[in-house]
Amino acid sequence: xxxxxxxxxxxxxxxxxxxxxxxxxxxxxxxxxxxxxxxxxxxxxxxxxxxxxxxxxxxxxxxxxxxxxxxxxxxxxxxxxxxxxxxxxxxxxxxxxxxxxxxxxxxxxxxxxxxxxxxxxxxxxxxxxxxxxxxxxxxxxxxxxxxxxxxxxxxxxxxxxxxxxxxxxxxxxxxxxxxxxxxxxxxxxxxxxxxxxxxxxxxxxxxxxxxxxxxxxxxxxxxxxxxxxxxxxxxxxxxxxxxxxxxxxxxxxxxxxxxxxxxxxxxxxxxxxxxxxxxxxxxxxxxxxxxxxxxxxxxxxxxxxxxxxxxxxxxxxxxxxxxxxxxxxxxxxxxxxxxxxxxxxxxxxxxxxxxxxxx
Amino acid sequence: xxxxxxxxxxxxxxxxxxxxxxxxxxxxxxxxxxxxxxxxxxxxxxxxxxxxxxxxxxxxxxxxxxxxxxxxxxxxxxxxxxxxxxxxxxxxxxxxxxxxxxxxxxxxxxxxxxxxxxxxxxxxxxxxxxxxxxxxxxxxxxxxxxxxxxxxxxxxxxxxxxxxxxxxxxxxxxxxxxxxxxxxxxxxxxxxxxxxxxxxxxxxxxxxxxxxxxxxxxxxxxxxxxxxxxxxxxxxxxxxxxxxxxxxxxxxxxxxxxxxxxxxxxxxxxxxxxxxxxxxxxxxxxxxxxxxxxxxxxxxxxxxxxxxxxxxxxxxxxxxxxxxxxxxxxxxxxxxxxxxxxxxxxxxxxxxxxxxxxxxxxxxxxxxxxxxxxxxxxxxxxxxxxxxxxxxxxxxxx
Numbered sequence: 053x054x055x056x057x058x059x060x061x062x063x064x065x066x067x068x069x070x071x072x073x074x075x076x077x078x079x080x081x082x083x084x085x086x087x088x089x090x091x092x093x094x095x096x097x098x099x100x101x102x103x104x105x106x107x108x109x110x111x112x113x114x115x116x117x118x119x120x121x122x123x124x125x126x127x128x129x130x131x132x133x134x135x136x137x138x139x140x141x142x143x144x145x146x147x148x149x150x151x152x153x154x155x156x157x158x159x160x161x162x163x164x165x166x167x168x169x170x171x172x173x174x175x176x177x178x179x180x181x182x183x184x185x186x187x188x189x190x191x192x193x194x195x196x197x198x199x200x201x202x203x204x205x206x207x208x209x210x211x212x213x214x215x216x217x218x219x220x221x222x223x224x225x226x227x228x229x230x231x232x233x234x235x236x237x238x239x240x241x242x243x244x245x246x247x248x249x250x251x252x253x254x255x256x257x258x259x260x261x262x263x264x265x266x267x268x269x270x271x272x273x274x275x276x277x278x279x280x281x282x283x284x285x286x287x288x289x290x291x292x293x294x295x296x297x298x299x300x301x302x303x304x305x306x307x308x309x310x311x312x313x314x315x316x317x318x319x320x321x322x323x324x325x326x327x328x329x330x331x332x333x334x335x336x337x338x339x340x341x342x343x344x345x346x347x348x349x350x351x352x353x354x355x356x357x358x359x360x361x362x363x364x365x366x367x368x369x370x371x372x373x374x375x376x377x378x379x380x381x382x383x384x385x386x387x388x389x390x391x392x393x394x395x396x397x398x399x400x401x402x403x404x405x406x407x408x409x410x411x
Numbered sequence: 412x413x414x415x416x417x418x419x420x421x422x423x424x425x426x427x428x429x430x431x432x433x434x435x436x437x438x439x440x441x442x443x444x445x446x447x448x449x450x451x452x453x454x455x456x457x458x459x460x461x462x463x464x465x466x467x468x469x470x471x472x473x474x475x476x477x478x479x480x481x482x483x484x485x486x487x488x489x490x491x492x493x494x495x496x497x498x499x500x501x502x503x504x505x506x507x508x509x510x511x512x513x514x515x516x517x518x519x520x521x522x523x524x525x526x527x528x529x530x531x532x533x534x535x536x537x538x539x540x541x542x543x544x545x546x547x548x549x550x551x552x553x554x555x556x557x558x559x560x561x562x563x564x565x566x567x568x569x570x571x572x573x574x575x576x577x578x579x580x581x582x583x584x585x586x587x588x589x590x591x592x593x594x595x596x597x598x599x600x601x602x603x604x605x606x607x608x609x610x611x612x613x614x615x616x617x618x619x620x621x622x623x624x625x626x627x628x629x630x631x632x633x634x635x636x637x638x639x640x641x642x643x644x645x646x647x648x649x650x651x652x653x654x655x656x657x658x659x660x661x662x663x664x665x666x667x668x669x670x671x672x673x674x675x676x677x678x679x680x681x682x683x684x685x686x687x688x689x690x691x692x693x694x695x696x697x698x699x700x701x702x703x704x705x706x707x708x709x710x711x712x713x714x715x716x717x718x719x720x721x722x723x724x725x726x727x728x729x730x731x732x733x734x735x736x737x738x739x740x741x742x743x744x745x746x747x748x749x750x751x752x753x754x755x756x757x758x759x760x761x762x763x764x765x766x767x768x769x770x771x772x773x774x775x776x777x778x779x780x781x782x783x784x785x786x787x788x789x790x791x792x793x794x795x796x797x798x799x800x801x802x803x804x805x806x807x808x809x
Contacts, residue, residue: 096506103499235599239526239548301765316498318526359503369458
């Protein structure tokens with residue numbers, strides 16, 4: 053962030069959203085790091101840190117796609133899947149000879165790149181469609197990618213790489229390692245993801261997304277969302293601008309997936325199914341379309357919620373569902389919205405006293 | 412409007428205090444050995460499509476803990492968390508159990524989540540024995556070569572390779588059952604593919620004639636007519652089914668409708684087919700299976716267990732998952748007793764004692780007599796071959 057900028061500028065106008073997002077991430081990182089190092093963070097929360105970061109990054113990416121670009125994408129999990137398995141295979145084939153930090157960075161970059169390539173390939177047919185059709189096709193591609201990975205067998209031994217498709221013909225020499233074992237996915241992965249890496253990834257994705265939104269391309273993307281014909285008439289290349297959003301979105305999902313895959317010693321392709329895509333969409337919708345801060349908060353709350361409800365035993369998924377419905381009803385309730393807006397106005401006028409409604 | 416601001420400040424500070432307290436409470440939840448009972452943790456799918464296995468294990472483990480506690484002596488306490496058959500949730504469930512102060516664990520019910528938490532049991536040095544996680548990835552860090560065991564994670568059930576090899580050996584020794592073999596297995600299931608992989612190696616080594624191999628997965632587990640037709644065309648007179656009883660029941664029904672009657676041969680996943688609701692058990696006549704447990708056995712241990720389990724679970728007949736879980740708790744109790752483990756010991760001390768105890772002791776339970784474990788954590792017990800006759804399991808000579 054530019055150091056010359058004055059504080060009021062950071063807290064108002066187009067910078068306000070960014071400042072709030074960055075400070076939420078940084079403050080929670082600081083608090084959690086302190087709690088971790090003083091031994092005050094429970095094992096449950098420690099185990100949730102990395103997955104929450106992954107979901108936040110993937111949801112930020114999806115919000116760029118759904119909120120800013122206005123394309124209903126029901127296949128975000130498939131890009132996470134591509135990123136995750138790329139990263140797991142790369143990290144597995146590099147082996148422990150490469151230091152874990154270098155391996156982590158390389159794998160995340162590789163995961164993000166491969167997911168971007170997939171994003172662009174899938175985007176070519178998908179972005180020629182609009183609305184419901186686009187949603188259905190992304191859904192279909194999600195299933196296709198899942199099926200492809202479910203049928204891939206990939207191993208490494210002293211003779212090099214072995215690959216087979218559909219039928220498992222990979223037979224490895226002694227000491228070999230299956231990097232990807234069809235439906236059983238990857239096992240024996242080194243767990244090299246860290247919470248700090250997750251936070252850095254969130255910050256990076258926020259920087260990328262905010263810079264894109266407030267750039268010329270970002271305005272073009274939003275113009276194409278709001279009125280396709282008008283945007284085309286002023287010379288905006290619709291396909292290209294939408295592809296930009298789609299590509300960045302899948303890139304972020306790939307990076308998130310890579311971090312996720314390297315956080316567990318085992319990963320199955322079935323993890324990234326339709327349900328995961330919908331879950332990410334729920335985070336985005338509840339956080340507010342186009343609202344990155346809201347997405348971060350909604351993701352954190354909704355990932356933590358089922359864990360905090362564990363004491364409810366058998367009823368916890370029922371209560372989770374009820375809470376979800378309530379949140380959705382309440383955030384769309386006119387009275388509550390007006391009330392929230394009033395509250396917001398009060399807070400805003402406290403510093404600047406611009407409208408002079410108070411006292 | 413002064414008081415509005417005051418109320419606002421009040422609300423904000425109340426929220427802040429609540430948040431701090433709840434976070435602090437999360438951090439401070441570690442209490443150890445306060446109740447005088449040894450804390451057994453465990454996780455499994457209590458919700459979702461695999462819930463039937465998790466709930467069976469939970470109920471049987473609860474039953475065993477109640478029985479052991481009623482005897483006096485060492486007391487145990489069980490916390491069984493939901494992992495929805497997902498690696499991510501299994502890891503968070505592990506966190507919950509650790510915060511609770513788990514000293515010994517039943518690890519997980521299913522294989523993939525189990526493989527995700529095994530490294531954590533090793534890192535934190537907590538003893539674990541899984542009732543039904545049969546994949547090699549649960550006990551070995553390098554499952555492809557069955558090398559580099561975790562050392563403190565044990566298995567109560569057979570490993571998948573064990574069953575595959577035993578089945579191929581059995582079929583070789585009893586070639587009268589069938590000479591042309593077809594296999595139908597579920598290729599997105601660790602259990603099924605694990606057994607098949609070793610079966611097919613051992614079958615080749617034994618010179619068995621495998622004429623057809625068919626697969627299915629979760630998305631097409633309801634129609635098997637194609638696989639059965641192909642097996643029939645290939646001239647198979649024996650079908651090996653290393654799968655769970657649910658799809659197996661459909662295969663039996665559909666083969667019957669086609670008028671195709673080969674010998675069916677299953678493994679322990681086939682156990683439970685006689686108690687499946689809505690299944691015509693006459694179709695299962697003549698089905699062979701290798702299983703460590705049958706609820707119809709007439710020894711006192713099995714009879715008591717079956718009766719008590721039925722009473723607890725509204726008449727549901729226990730399957731092998733339940734039996735394995737029941738044995739796990741009894742094996743843990745036996746090892747704790749023998750090693751002099753008490754509730755005030757740390758999980759790490761208990762782990763050392765249990766590991767050496769388990770690799771040297773002999774255990775008699777529902778799922779086998781003279782059960783022993785290798786230092787790697789692999790169980791050694793002999794699978795029993797049974798054939799279904801008149802709706803009950805009848806043991807056959809090995």
